[in-house]
Amino acid sequence: EYLGIKKNTLYCWVCQKKFPYVKCGRRTMFDIKDIDTWIKEKKIAEQI
Known part of the structure; x- marks a missing residue:
């Protein structure tokens, strides 16, 4: 909820x-x- 992304996306980022x-x-x-x-x-990083 804090980031507004799906739980699966979060754990995918963790695995990567x-x-x-x-x-x-x-x-x-x-x-x-x-x-x-x-x-x-x-x-x-996005602003650079």
Whole structure:
């Protein structure tokens, strides 16, 4: 919900290592701060 994308898209990005995540055992977790930083970096890259 936070990003407005489908869950499948998010996990596809995780598998491709295109999105920040943390593995804890079998669980895949996401840190809001890392996501916000990732979004800012993508915005900057698109403006260049």
